[in-house]
Amino acid sequence: MKVIHLKKELDQYLASITGNKSIGFVPTMGALHAGHLSLIEKAIEKDDITICSIFVNPTQFNESSDYDSYPQVLDEDLDLLKKLDVDIAFAPTVNQIYPNGTEAIPHYEIGFLDNVLEGEHRPGHFQGVCHIIEVFLKMIKPDHIYMGEKDFQQIAVVEKLIEMNVHSTKLIPCATHREATGLAMSSRNMRLSETGKEKAAAFYKSLCHIRDNQMHSSFNDLRKEAEKILRENDFTPEYIALCDASTLEEIDNFDNTKTMRLIAAAFLEGVRLIDNIGMQTES
Numbered sequence: 453m454k455v456i457h458l459k460k461e462l463d464q465y466l467a468s469i470t471g472n473k474s475i476g477f478v479p480t481m482g483a484l485h486a487g488h489l490s491l492i493e494k495a496i497e498k499d500d501i502t503i504c505s506i507f508v509n510p511t512q513f514n515e516s517s518d519y520d521s522y523p524q525v526l527d528e529d530l531d532l533l534k535k536l537d538v539d540i541a542f543a544p545t546v547n548q549i550y551p552n553g554t555e556a557i558p559h560y561e562i563g564f565l566d567n568v569l570e571g572e573h574r575p576g577h578f579q580g581v582c583h584i585i586e587v588f589l590k591m592i593k594p595d596h597i598y599m600g601e602k603d604f605q606q607i608a609v610v611e612k613l614i615e616m617n618v619h620s621t622k623l624i625p626c627a628t629h630r631e632a633t634g635l636a637m638s639s640r641n642m643r644l645s646e647t648g649k650e651k652a653a654a655f656y657k658s659l660c661h662i663r664d665n666q667m668h669s670s671f672n673d674l675r676k677e678a679e680k681i682l683r684e685n686d687f688t689p690e691y692i693a694l695c696d697a698s699t700l701e702e703i704d705n706f707d708n709t710k711t712m713r714l715i716a717a718a719f720l721e722g723v724r725l726i727d728n729i730g731m732q733t734e735s
């Protein structure tokens with residue numbers, strides 16, 4: 453595995469690829485866990501060359517304290533990537549990606565997705581996501597980009613970006629990897645105490661409670677029950693939304709003519725966690 457920190461060096465590597473080799477790209481912010489590794493394994497299986505980026509992108513953080521406390525463990529991450537035999541670990545500095553600073557980035561017209569759910573609660577977040585993905589797609593021109601359903605809205609945003617800016621890259625969505633307790637793996641889980649990690653399992657349970665009782669009750673009543681489960685486990689719920697999975701428009705009540713997704717965010721021990729599940733599936 454080659455570790456690259458400079459854009460120039462990555463350009464040289466990409467120019468040196470001969471033959472018709474496909475490139476699989478997995479963008480991450482590091483602090484890698486089994487969820488990230490499942491994306492990388494998929495890329496290794498499907499593509500000839502696998503590139504994994506590790507970059508904590510400042511422009512997608514709407515709270516500077518969240519950015520400052522985001523776990524950064526590059527050496528451990530590189531050890532994990534080496535074991536998987538990734539071809540390139542790309543770990544640029546902020547200066548490499550933002551030579552003119554992080555204050556002014558272009559505006560990406562992603563419409564309604566910018567202002568709902570995560571977009572509503574984290575203003576500017578998806579603008580930062582669009583920018584970093586646009587920079588990477590232009591730089592790497594991968595055949596495939598692998599992204600986790602853990603960040604369900606992010607997939608819709610990047611699909612829209614690919615369509616708008618006419619990239620030839622195909623997005624491959626990957627199922628959410630969970631702990632045995634059901635807790636969705638996340639780099640932010642590292643900031644929870646041991647008791648916090650145990651209590652955090654209530655997040656997935658609260659969403660499953662809504663999914664598993666949809667035949668017997670209204671969404672509104674079940675959402676209240678789910679919020680109660682969360683509060684009993686020291687969570688502060690931020691939102692639990694029932695959405696049309698194909699558009700991410702919110703729906704008021706269960707509608708079996710639609711593919712529905714439950715999407716939620718909640719705080720535990722000051723850490724903001726997100727999760728989502730299909731209303732018809734296990735993941």
Ligand code: AMP
Nearest residue numbers: 480481482487599600602603628629637
């Ligand atoms: P992050 O490092 O949080 O930016 O995540 C990098 C990629 O890994 C994104 O596409 C995430 O959706 C994905 N990812 C994060 N956690 C999980 C998980 N538990 N299961 C599957 N994919 C994940």
